[in-house]
Amino acid sequence: MTQHSTTILDKISVGGTDEQSQGLTEFIPADAPFDDEQRNWLNGLFTGLFTIANEAAKGTQEEAPGTALQILFGSQSGTAESLSKDLRKFAKTKGFDASVAELDSIAPADLATSNHVLIIAATFGEGEPTDNAKNFHDALMSDDAPRFSETVNFSVCGLGDSSYPQFNNVAREIDARLSELGANRVHELVACDVAYDDDYAGWKEAVFQTEAFVLAAGAAQAADPEESGPAFDKNHPFIATLLDRRCLNEPGSAKTVNHIELSLAGGGEDLDYSVGDALGLWPVNDAADVEALLDAGGFTGRESVSLKSGPTKLRAALLTRLDIVTVTPNTLQNWQVERPFDDAHIVDLLQAGVDGLSAQMLVEGLRPLQPRLYSISSSPKKHNGEVHLTVGEVHYRLNGTDRKGVASTYLGSRLQPGGNVGVYIQRSSHFHLPEDDTLPVIMIGPGTGIAPFRAFLEEREMRQANGQNWLFFGDQHEATDFLYRDEIGTWQENGLLTKASLAWSRDGAEKVYVQHLIESEGAAFFEWLEAGAVIYVCGDASRMANDVDQAIRRVIATHGNRTESEAGAYLDALSKAHRYQRDVY
Incomplete structure (x- = not known):
């Protein structure tokens, strides 16, 4: 009996076969020790079980999908993108079928058919949109922006730095403009500072408790929580x-x-x-700077203070937990003081005098170390x-x-x-080498901007990539500031580095920067672009990145025989095709 039972069970497969879906199925072998009545009864039993199993499986497959939710981000360093992916996981547990994309992947008009939209937008530079949000932002702010109906339910979370005057400028503009154009703001803008964790978490929870999102989720089946993220992250280094x-x-x-x-x-x-x-x-503050701050405030460092993480001593908090340099609006408000001069640091405020400042008030006026x-x-x-x-x-x-x-x-x-x-x-989703190792690559990275391009060249060498490589590098003096001189020389000798254009700003009568070399070699530069080259720029965002951008536009106009607007459209097309990528700061 045991032997035959094993044989019978071995024949059973999940869902059965086409024959098993039609009438009574012969599950019981003819040589099994059952008479005809017993065999028919068992065959009927198993046929019924399969019918139930198949209907259940079919019902699961046909279950209605979750409510569509569009999550859009504008990110320069990767933080907004990372939070957007976290938001997608959270949304799925609430019954939403969430997607994540860069803001520039859509036009504002595309939002007209979206009933639920969440945006996480970082502000970059002097109140500007990030590279992957600029086109969307500019189109949304234009006079030609479309009108929306109240069925477009949205909320915006901004990422910024309150020590800058244009704090969360881009998120504020997107939030205000969407509302102005008729979309329904389900939750007010949350403007996160550099210590964004708590504000972001609060916004995430609050949005899904709004009426528009609760009703939309309705009876939709919530997905099981996805596997947890990486073991090591910002809060678990x-x-x-x-x-x-x-x-x-x-x-x-x-x-x-x-x-x-x-x-x-x-x-x-x-x-x-x-x-x-x-x-x-994660850095640690200089002990000497901590002592200077304690002296300026009249503290010993042994005072007990309370942080969000729990109680600790003041000196320990200042060494490893708090930003002891940056003055924020919160600092000035908490301490009821004004800056003694522009760009003043925390120690300057303390040296100027803060009336009635306790150790606890001190830490409450400082933002967390980041x-x-x-x-x-x-x-x-x-x-x-x-x-x-x-x-x-x-x-x-x-x-x-x-x-x-x-x-x-x-x-x-x-x-x-x-x-x-x-x-x-x-992790970066955009600043990576092309998968096609035959494509030419142009790398523009003066100063420490050379960092990722050392990695790029090492990678292409290890992959035995046969695509051409052109490096633009510069610094003050060739004799003293030629970073990775020996490695670059070796790559030139072995042919990995096809071209190296070097700019030394203090070695001649006139200052020469990488943008000047881009224009002086404009004909070759444009030939590389026409051959499919991918441009990468890394380094200073305040001046270099813009100067390089303008130089590239002039090269396209001059050597591509295009007008200024046509050159801009050409470069925009490269950007959309991920052939113009920037890691600037």
């Missing part, structure tokens, strides 16, 4: 180890740019990265288990005193080889 640090400048340089090598051993696949990604890194993002300058194919950075130390004078950057000097001198630092991978 991996503890990396500093392996090596060396200065890339020669003696006599006015700059200090360090090559940093960190070990990711033991991090597993959550720390796998691609060239073009960035590394998030991680820094650095372009990765290594290929994982060449440096397994490691990640490399190219970091320029920041030193300057303000109000008659020497100041310095927190993270750049932490990596440059205070963190010692063998020391530990918290890190995570900030």
Whole structure:
């Protein structure tokens, strides 16, 4: 009996066959120890079971999909994109069929057919939209923007930095304009500061509790929560180890740019990265700066204070948890003071005097210390288990005193080889090499902007890519500021680097920058574009990136025999095709 039972069960498959869906099916073998009546009864039983199973499976397949939700983002560093993907996971648990896309992937008119839209928009530079939101933003703000009906339910979450005058300018403009054009704002704009976690989480929860979203979800089947994200992220960093640090400048340089090598051993696949990604890194404040701040405020550092994470001592909070430099509107409001001068730091406010300032009031006027993002300058194919950075130390004078950057000097001198630092991978969806290794690549990265292009060249070398590579690099002096000189020379000799155009701004009577070389070699530059080249730009956003953009437009106009507007349309088309990509800051 046991032997025959096993045979019978082995014949049963999920869903049955076409024959098993028609009338009584012969499940019971003829040689089984049953008479005809028993065999017919068992065949009827199994046929009934299969019918029930098939109908249940069919019902599951035909179940109505969740309500459509469009999630759009404008992101420069990757934060808004990362939050959008988190929002999609959350939306699915609420019964929505959510999609995620860049703002520039659609035109404003496309929103007219969307009933539920959530937007996460970062503000970049001096109150400007990010590269992947500019076209949408400009079209939405134009006089030709379409009208919307109240069936377009939307809410906007902005990402910005309150220390800048144009705080969350882009999100505010998009939010106001959508409402002005007739769309239904279901939840007011949430303008997140650099410490965005709590505000974003509150907005996310609140939106799905609004009437428009609750009614839309209705009886839709909520999806099971997706698998959790990576084990290591901004709030759960991996503890990396500093392996090596060396200065890339020669003696006599006015700059200090360090090559940093960190070990990711033991991090597993959550720390796998691609060239073009960035590394998030948690710095520690300089102990000397903490002491100066304590002295200026009349504190010992032993005072007990309460943070969101719990109670701690003031000195510990100032060392590792709080931004002790940046003055924000919240600082001025909490302490009831004014800036003693433009660009004043926290220590300057304390030295000027803050009446009745307690240790708890001090920490409540400071924003949380935030991680820094650095372009990765290594290929994982060449440096397994490691990640490399190219970091320029920041030193300057303000109000008659020497100041310095927190993270750049932490990596440059205070963190010692063998020391530990918290890190995570900030993935980029747009700043990556083309999958086609035969395509030519143009890389424009003066100063520390060379970082991702060292990684690109290492990657193309390891992949044995046969596409041509053209590097534009520049700095102050060739003798002292030629970063990665030996590696670039080797790549030129072995043919990996097809062209290297180098600009030294302080070596001649006239200052020469990379944008000048783009124009002087404009004919060849345009030939590369016509051959399918992908342009990458990395570095300073305040001047360099715009100067390079204008130079490229002039090259297209001159050597492509186009008008100014036609050249702009040509470059816009390259951008939409992901053939003009920027990692600027």
